[in-house]
Amino acid sequence: MSKNYLMTPGPTPVPENIRHEMAKPIIHHRTKEYQAIFKDVTEGLKKIFKTSNDILTFTSSGTGAMEASIVNVLSPSDKIIVTRGGKFGERFGEIAKAYGVEVIAIDIEWGLSPKPQAISQALKKNPDVKGVYTTLCETSTATVYDIKAIGEIVKGTNALYVVDVISGLGADDFENDAWGVDIAVCGSQKGLMIPPGLAFCSVSPKAWKAVQGSRLPKFYFDFKKYKKAYIDADTPFTSAITLVIGLKKAVETINENGIDNVIGEHQKLAKAFREAVKAIGLSIFSKSPSSAVTAVNAPASIDADNIIKLLKTEFGVTFAGGQEHLKGKIFRCAHMGGINEEYTIESIKALEQALIKLDYGFKAGSGQEAAEKVLLK
Amino acid sequence: MSKNYLMTPGPTPVPENIRHEMAKPIIHHRTKEYQAIFKDVTEGLKKIFKTSNDILTFTSSGTGAMEASIVNVLSPSDKIIVTRGGKFGERFGEIAKAYGVEVIAIDIEWGLSPKPQAISQALKKNPDVKGVYTTLCETSTATVYDIKAIGEIVKGTNALYVVDVISGLGADDFENDAWGVDIAVCGSQKGLMIPPGLAFCSVSPKAWKAVQGSRLPKFYFDFKKYKKAYIDADTPFTSAITLVIGLKKAVETINENGIDNVIGEHQKLAKAFREAVKAIGLSIFSKSPSSAVTAVNAPASIDADNIIKLLKTEFGVTFAGGQEHLKGKIFRCAHMGGINEEYTIESIKALEQALIKLDYGFKAGSGQEAAEKVLLK
Numbered sequence: 001m002s003k004n005y006l007m008t009p010g011p012t013p014v015p016e017n018i019r020h021e022m023a024k025p026i027i028h029h030r031t032k033e034y035q036a037i038f039k040d041v042t043e044g045l046k047k048i049f050k051t052s053n054d055i056l057t058f059t060s061s062g063t064g065a066m067e068a069s070i071v072n073v074l075s076p077s078d079k080i081i082v083t084r085g086g087k088f089g090e091r092f093g094e095i096a097k098a099y100g101v102e103v104i105a106i107d108i109e110w111g112l113s114p115k116p117q118a119i120s121q122a123l124k125k126n127p128d129v130k131g132v133y134t135t136l137c138e139t140s141t142a143t144v145y146d147i148k149a150i151g152e153i154v155k156g157t158n159a160l161y162v163v164d165v166i167s168g169l170g171a172d173d174f175e176n177d178a179w180g181v182d183i184a185v186c187g188s189q190k191g192l193m194i195p196p197g198l199a200f201c202s203v204s205p206k207a208w209k210a211v212q213g214s215r216l217p218k219f220y221f222d223f224k225k226y227k228k229a230y231i232d233a234d235t236p237f238t239s240a241i242t243l244v245i246g247l248k249k250a251v252e253t254i255n256e257n258g259i260d261n262v263i264g265e266h267q268k269l270a271k272a273f274r275e276a277v278k279a280i281g282l283s284i285f286s287k288s289p290s291s292a293v294t295a296v297n298a299p300a301s302i303d304a305d306n307i308i309k310l311l312k313t314e315f316g317v318t319f320a321g322g323q324e325h326l327k328g329k330i331f332r333c334a335h336m337g338g339i340n341e342e343y344t345i346e347s348i349k350a351l352e353q354a355l356i357k358l359d360y361g362f363k364a365g366s367g368q369e370a371a372e373k374v375l376l377k
Numbered sequence: 378m379s380k381n382y383l384m385t386p387g388p389t390p391v392p393e394n395i396r397h398e399m400a401k402p403i404i405h406h407r408t409k410e411y412q413a414i415f416k417d418v419t420e421g422l423k424k425i426f427k428t429s430n431d432i433l434t435f436t437s438s439g440t441g442a443m444e445a446s447i448v449n450v451l452s453p454s455d456k457i458i459v460t461r462g463g464k465f466g467e468r469f470g471e472i473a474k475a476y477g478v479e480v481i482a483i484d485i486e487w488g489l490s491p492k493p494q495a496i497s498q499a500l501k502k503n504p505d506v507k508g509v510y511t512t513l514c515e516t517s518t519a520t521v522y523d524i525k526a527i528g529e530i531v532k533g534t535n536a537l538y539v540v541d542v543i544s545g546l547g548a549d550d551f552e553n554d555a556w557g558v559d560i561a562v563c564g565s566q567k568g569l570m571i572p573p574g575l576a577f578c579s580v581s582p583k584a585w586k587a588v589q590g591s592r593l594p595k596f597y598f599d600f601k602k603y604k605k606a607y608i609d610a611d612t613p614f615t616s617a618i619t620l621v622i623g624l625k626k627a628v629e630t631i632n633e634n635g636i637d638n639v640i641g642e643h644q645k646l647a648k649a650f651r652e653a654v655k656a657i658g659l660s661i662f663s664k665s666p667s668s669a670v671t672a673v674n675a676p677a678s679i680d681a682d683n684i685i686k687l688l689k690t691e692f693g694v695t696f697a698g699g700q701e702h703l704k705g706k707i708f709r710c711a712h713m714g715g716i717n718e719e720y721t722i723e724s725i726k727a728l729e730q731a732l733i734k735l736d737y738g739f740k741a742g743s744g745q746e747a748a749e750k751v752l753l754k
Contacts, residue, residue, distance in 0.1 A: 004402060004404075006402070006403065006404070006405060008405050010615060011403050011405065011406070011615070011618060013402065013403065014402070014403050014619075019400040019401075019402075020400060022399065022400065022619075023396040023397060023399065023400035024396075025381060025383070025390065025391070025396075026383065026388050026390065026391050026572055027381075027383070028383060028385050028388065028695055028697075029388070029573075030697075031695075059436065059437050059438050059441070059573070059574055060436050060437050060441070060597065061436045061597075061614040061615040061616075061617070062614075062615065063596075063597050063614040063615075064436070064437070064441075064597045064614075067596050067597045094596065095596045095597075098594055098595065098596040098599075099594045099596070100594065187615070189615060189618075195403055195617065195618055195619040195620075196406075196436070196615045196616065196617050196618055197436055197574045197617035197619075197620060216594070217475055217476045217477065217593070217594065218475065219440075219444050219471065219472045219475040219476070220437065220438075220440050220441045220444045220472075220598075221597075222475075237438040237439070237440040237441075238387060238388070238438040238439065238440075238564070238566060238573045239438075239573065240438070240572065240573050240574035240617075240620075241388060241566075241572055241573055242391075242399075242572040242574075243572075243574060243617075318405055318408075320405075320407075
């Protein structure tokens with residue numbers, strides 16, 4: 001197999017036409033030509049986020065935009081609620097603590113999604129809470145959270161609703177405005193199918209009001225600087241030009257298909273993969289599986305990292321492993337961005353081959369058959 | 378003229394082989410393959426910086442790394458000296474103020490370089506100063522500062538020596554260790570000739586000591602997180618994979634030629650351009666001209682922006698304008714990164730043509746002749 005199948009939950013494969021677009025001679029960012037591109041990107045992203053709010057673009061990884069969603073709307077000693085059911089929920093808490101913000105943690109067993117009532121209770125107990133920070137798809141556990149239901153609860157309060165959609169956008173359902181999200185934080189290397197290096201925050205009018213009162217220090221991620229430049233479709237600091245040019249192509253592709261169709265396709269891939277895994281006799285780790293990425297429990301007798309290693313070295317298929325206490329226990333396969341039917345089927349075929357080599361007993365071909373059944377529908 | 382000559386001081390043209398390298402299918406960053414690339418980049422950068430210190434790589438524009446050089450080594454109410462002779466010196470001061478750091482400004486007329494004695498006096502008057510923040514090449518005025526001489530002064534004090542080498546590195550002489558620089562801040566889109574999106578900080582043992590005592594809040598730019606990952610040639614957050622892959626090629630190209638030869642070539646281009654401009658009858662704005670970029674005073678009768686516009690629309694040559702009060706007064710042409718003799722000569726020819734169209738009187742061809750004389754030496 002000469003091809004490489006990158007099935008990791010970020011970066012996802014970058015389609016060839018997007019790579020070629022980014023390989024063209026570079027242009028200057030303080031030009032009308034670039035501003036038109038930047039404007040198209042922003043407008044296109046709005047359709048994907050389903051928002052009429054501003055969307056600010058940062059040159060950073062997703063974590064930079066997570067930090068931006070904290071430092072721009074809070075002040076020292078403010079209280080926020082953070083759902084912690086994996087590595088990325090935890091990160092919101094770590095950033096907040098680094099800035100002297102008090103964290104009311106709602107801890108969830110890894111693989112479960114938070115109960116909306118838990119957030120409702122925490123909000124009632126702490127009416128001075130300034131924000132609820134949660135995650136659409138907790139990548140580390142491949143779990144999708146009920147962002148709509150949590151939104152219903154936060155809506156009636158003074159708290160801002162901040163959602164990390166970094167790996168969910170474009171695969172799991174998401175409606176920024178309809179679900180009352182004040183800040184959605186995103187990155188470029190997942191559903192948006194370009195390389196890592198760009199991050200985004202949608203900012204609602206309620207969030208802009210909070211920006212006015214915020215006293216946490218910031219400069220590079222200062223929303224106000226981006227807003228000032230935003231009016232002219234410009235950035236306060238040098239833009240990551242080639243990535244934005246690639247993103248224009250990616251956003252166009254997504255919007256030509258329609259965001260709902262794109263989500264539908266990836267949900268189908270996720271379902272096909274889950275059915276395949278079950279047919280093979282393995283189980284899904286998450287109790288609320290995301291369509292962006294699936295975490296699979298390795299057979300008790302096999303270290304998940306051995307499966308991953310074999311897939312990579314012998315079949316050119318790159319899965320991701322488990323993080324922290326899940327290392328060796330699970331393997332993860334993504335379904336978003338540039339990942340398509342071919343990638344999914346080839347991964348399942350390779351997974352079957354790898355499991356046979358590792359002496360795991362199952363009916364060969366059953367995974368592929370189950371997946372194809374879903375895909376043919 | 379079908380070609381486009383990008384002569385701006387960032388981004389600079391990205392050579393074709395580097396663009397192709399970045400257009401290859403993306404790989405995952407948590408792999409041995411990528412770690413080997415990242416390690417090569419870091420080691421290669423050390424040769425270009427002339428340092429044995431750590432070099433940390435951030436996904437951000439240069440301003441992000443400027444912020445990192447402040448938040449990682451200082452605490453609230455600390456005092457720093459900042460040289461302000463242009464837009465980028467001013468930026469250090471703005472970032473410091475945003476974080477509650479007291480700024481002792483050494484203001485310099487735009488186009489001049491700071492007098493080392495002024496820094497010596499400020500340090501004597503303020504023995505509690507924690508850092509001296511200055512600039513190798515102040516891009517907005519195309520002025521090179523005497524970083525070596527200032528370094529001699531800072532060396533004998535407790536203050537850290539922090540230098541923005543964003544647009545100077547690879548064109549103006551710079552010796553991180555020999556000149557006693559504790560943190561050098563750099564970006565990717567200038568002398569390193571890749572697209573914008575990466576930024577760097579070299580960090581000396583003296584700076585690492587200051588990191589231990591720093592109480593300013595940080596997360597995304599936290600040196601300690603990068604240091605921890607650094608040991609395994611890894612990054613704490615998702616790396617801007619394609620840009621790092623491009624940088625590997627760029628760094629290899631520079632080091633194959635030898636950094637001193639690369640600097641020598643760009644100094645020759647800068648000299649050729651300055652001689653051309655003088656032969657045309659125009660004058661250089663800076664009293665201490667950089668080899669990374671040249672700022673030229675427009676003829677009194679012509680708005681510099683009209684020259685720039687004509688160059689762009691009719692000749693495919695992109696110069697930069699003046700910033701703030703220099704808007705319309707100067708135009709700037711870069712000499713670093715992927716800019717070579719062809720670019721320089723074509724720019725001079727186009728400049729002559731544009732000036733003729735704008736009814737500026739001079740001996741046609743004299744600029745090109747003067748430049749070629751320098752280049753043929």
